[in-house]
Amino acid sequence: MKSKSSQLLIPLVALSLSSCTQKKEEVRRPNIIFMMTDDHTTQAMSCYGGNLIQTPNMDRIANEGVRFDNCYVVNAISGPSRACILTGKFSHENGFTDNASVFNGDQQTFPKLLQKAGYQTAIVGKWHLISEPQGFDYWSILSGQHEQGDYYSPDFWEMGDYIREEGYATDIITEKAINFLENRDKSKPFCMMYHQKAPHRNWMPAPRHLGIFNDTVFPEPANLFDDYEGRGQAARQQDMSIEHTLTEDWDLKLLTRAEMLKDTTNRLYEVYKRMPLAVQDKWDSVYAKRIAEYRKGDLTGKALISWKYQQYMRDYLSTLLAVDENIGQLMRYLEDIGELDNTIIVYTSDQGFFLGEHGWFDKRFMYEECQRMPLIIRYPKGIAAGSTSSAITMNVDFAPTFLDYAEAEIPEDIQGSSLKPILENAGKTPKDWRKAAYYHYYEYPAEHNVKRHYGIRTKDHKLIRFYNDIEEWELYDMKADPREMNNVFGKPEYAQVQKEMIELLRQTQQQYKDFDPDEKEKELFKGDRRLLEERK
Ligand code: SGN
Ligand code: CA
Numbered sequence: 001m002k003s004k005s006s007q008l009l010i011p012l013v014a015l016s017l018s019s020c021t022q023k024k025e026e027v028r029r030p031n032i033i034f035m036m037t038d039d040h041t042t043q044a045m046s047c048y049g050g051n052l053i054q055t056p057n058m059d060r061i062a063n064e065g066v067r068f069d070n071c072y073v074v075n076a077i078s079g080p081s082r083a084c085i086l087t088g089k090f091s092h093e094n095g096f097t098d099n100a101s102v103f104n105g106d107q108q109t110f111p112k113l114l115q116k117a118g119y120q121t122a123i124v125g126k127w128h129l130i131s132e133p134q135g136f137d138y139w140s141i142l143s144g145q146h147e148q149g150d151y152y153s154p155d156f157w158e159m160g161d162y163i164r165e166e167g168y169a170t171d172i173i174t175e176k177a178i179n180f181l182e183n184r185d186k187s188k189p190f191c192m193m194y195h196q197k198a199p200h201r202n203w204m205p206a207p208r209h210l211g212i213f214n215d216t217v218f219p220e221p222a223n224l225f226d227d228y229e230g231r232g233q234a235a236r237q238q239d240m241s242i243e244h245t246l247t248e249d250w251d252l253k254l255l256t257r258a259e260m261l262k263d264t265t266n267r268l269y270e271v272y273k274r275m276p277l278a279v280q281d282k283w284d285s286v287y288a289k290r291i292a293e294y295r296k297g298d299l300t301g302k303a304l305i306s307w308k309y310q311q312y313m314r315d316y317l318s319t320l321l322a323v324d325e326n327i328g329q330l331m332r333y334l335e336d337i338g339e340l341d342n343t344i345i346v347y348t349s350d351q352g353f354f355l356g357e358h359g360w361f362d363k364r365f366m367y368e369e370c371q372r373m374p375l376i377i378r379y380p381k382g383i384a385a386g387s388t389s390s391a392i393t394m395n396v397d398f399a400p401t402f403l404d405y406a407e408a409e410i411p412e413d414i415q416g417s418s419l420k421p422i423l424e425n426a427g428k429t430p431k432d433w434r435k436a437a438y439y440h441y442y443e444y445p446a447e448h449n450v451k452r453h454y455g456i457r458t459k460d461h462k463l464i465r466f467y468n469d470i471e472e473w474e475l476y477d478m479k480a481d482p483r484e485m486n487n488v489f490g491k492p493e494y495a496q497v498q499k500e501m502i503e504l505l506r507q508t509q510q511q512y513k514d515f516d517p518d519e520k521e522k523e524l525f526k527g528d529r530r531l532l533e534e535r536k
Contacts, residue, residue, distance in 0.1 A: 029406055030379060031343040032114075032191040033330070034398070036085075037323055038078060038126055038200040039363065040349035044320060052218055052355070053317045057328035058376065061347050065378030066387040066427050072437035072457055073395050076351040076363045076370045079103070079128045080442075081395055086110060086129075086291040088399030088414035091440060094130065098443035099146075103129035108411065110399035111135035111191065115221060117408035120188045122180045122521040125195035127147075127175040137185075140176050142169070142197055149197045151204035151319075153274040166276075168206045169197045173463040178333050191402065194330065198323050201361075202250050203315035204271065206322040207279045213314040220309060225302060226358040231487050235483075240354070240362040242312060243305045252311050254291050257284050266331035280492055309356050316355070344379040344405060346398070357483065364450040366439045366464050367484050371457065377423065387427035392437050392459065415512055424513050435459075438508050439525045444468060454514070456505050463489075463501040475501060 042048040045055050047062035048069075073081050075091045083096035085108040095104055111121045112135035120137050126149060127133060127141035140158035142149025149155070154161060154169045165172045177194045184190055205212070228235045239245050248254045249268045257280065260269040275283065289313060293299075299307050314415045327347070334340040352370040354360035363370035373395060377383060382405075396416030403410045404418035421430050440454040455464035458477050466472040475498055476490035483485075488494040509515075 028342065029119075029189045029290075031339060032382070032402055032405065033188050033194055033334075033343055033345050033441060034192070034402070034424065035194045035196075035327065035330075035345065035347045036126075037198060037349045037352065038197040039353045040199055040320065040323070040374060041203050041353035041355060041369060042372060043355050043357075043369065044199075044317060045138075045374055047376065048374065053320060054315070055320070055324045057331065058323045058347055058374075060331070060378040061327075061345055061378040064380060064385045065345070065376060065383045066389055066423060068377075068389045068391070068393055069377035070437075070459070071348070071373045071375035071393045071395070072371050073351040073373050073440065074437070074439055075441055076365070076439075077441070077443055078126075078350045079130075081350040082128055085398050088396050088416045090396060090415055090438065090512055090514060091442065093415065093512075094414075097445065099128075100443075100446075101130075103131045105129075105131040105134040108413070109135050110402050111193070113403055113408055113411070114191050114406050117403075117406050118188055119406060120185050120190045121192070122177075122184075122190070123193040123195065124176040124180065125169075126197050127194075127195070138180050148200060150271060150274055151197065152279070155199070168322065170206060170326050173197070174326040174330055177330060181333065181337070181339075187275060191406075196323055196326075199319040200314050202268075202271070203312070203319045205315065205318040207275075207282060209318040209321045210279075210282050212318050212321065214286065214289065214536070216314065218310060218313040218317070220306065221355065223358055223359045223485060224305065224356045225308060226485070228358075230485070231474065232466065233470055234365075234451040234453065234466045234472060235358065237449055237451070238365075239362070239447075240360045240364075242308050242356060242359055242361060245448070246308055246361065247296075248311060252290075252294075252308060253287050253315070254294050256288075256291060269533050305359070312361060313355065341380050344377065344382075346403075347376045348395075348398075349374050362448050364441055364443065364448060366441065366453060366455050366457070366462070368462075368478075368482065372439075377419075379423070383423050384426040389422050389427035389429065390426075390459070391419075391422050391429040391433050392435065392457070393422075431492055436504055436508050438512055438514070439464075454505075454509075456501065456508050458501070458504070461497060461501055463498075463505055465505075 043050045044052050045058055047059040047067060074205055076083050077099055079099045079101060080091045083094045083103055087094040115121050115135055121135060122138040123133055123136050124140050128147045133139040140156050143157040144150055144155040149169060151169050153164060153166055155164050173196055246252055249266060255268055260266055260272050333345055351363045352372045353363050354369050355364045357369050394416060397419050400410045400414050400416050400418040401420060404420045436456040438456055442452055444450060444452045451466045451470050452468040453464050453466040462476040462478055464474040473489045474487045475494060476484045477488055502512050
């Protein structure tokens, strides 16, 4: 078993000197609320310096706690990220490599371990792992749309039953969270996973926020019109561009009510009919202006891309407003019941997202905007307010962190590391902390056409190898080129860095026991059979 943080001993010593009532107070382990949204990226959070929208309730978590600036997802897509979080293991170890996988629910997960350690556990909202949740005293997860769920009148799979709820998903998930807290076993600490669907595609805002950004013009990222010069085929062959991939109906919402109702096979019709009539009316009036503008037909080329970018931003960002409001509501509830400061509140997203950078939406690539996850944590009893951490952290670190705070043992086979030493030390990175985040993406061939790739991200550099039906390497100097526009792999001035990064990649793969079955991988290591054998 990995050793737990030595600071745990201090409160225990203090306890033996205190009265019985105090003793009861002090041995209390913290509650945990693990808030996760779907596809929320740091560019759209004011506490990360984003200038797109204000997120006051998320900012409160960061200001009263810690903000991690280098937290990375190890496989930037929903199901795999969630499986890594639950198990504290990489995709090749937990078996859920892409969204077509089914989670083997019999394996070890942190909610099961917390349950054993005396926690009451729950999950509300998005699950996306197909198999029935295990390790939860209460679960109510989105079903429908391949487990993505619906924004309006969503269906839930709740403790074995299927039910449809009236209302807007982000609000409903909060109601379910509060209901669980209200009815929980108050003799135990709790761990609740509060997982929003928003702001996932197709970005449908709450009724109260429909049209709110209609007259706002959002700043464009500097590389909205990226031509991928100096980079390879992976970036060129993707299918996630604002220009070509955003659809007129599902994404841009350019159908009138009459058109939607005429064609019942249309996907937009399906989600539209879930709205109450009054909301449909509001929707129509809000999108009418957009439809009219588009149908004038005078937008072409770059102007059309800019226009689509604005519509995408208006929908994506207004969908987030309800997320932030609901976080505020949940925190106020915790305050009312006197549990706010006894609760570790974590806010993150299953991965980052492109908001027009490189001309894209979606995620999957190991490029910064989506590899980087938001991670802010509030726990005034153990984290100094206003701290920031630049430590290289990964989503496989969440499970051991929760176990550490719950004073449960962290099993040896968990691959991540507890963040507690960082949290307790005002965000400072321990001397022996890891130097690289590992990444491996598998979902290809598939939607959005992003090639398989793996790599490492250190403080200063990023190395990526695209493989399978392609053989390409990329190396980025993250200090000189934070937008990853200039691939320096093979450039003589980076020869030394390249050598070191390849070596570190090999070591990292060995450490995490990732073996790529691809034949080209064997070729790559053919000069070193011993290494190949070991990696098996
Ligand atoms: C859906 C979306 C994709 C998205 C995946 C995975 N298409 O298939 O754009 O990449 O989910 O997202 S949609 O037409 O249904 O909107 S994930 O976050 O769940 O992994
Ligand atoms: Ca996602």
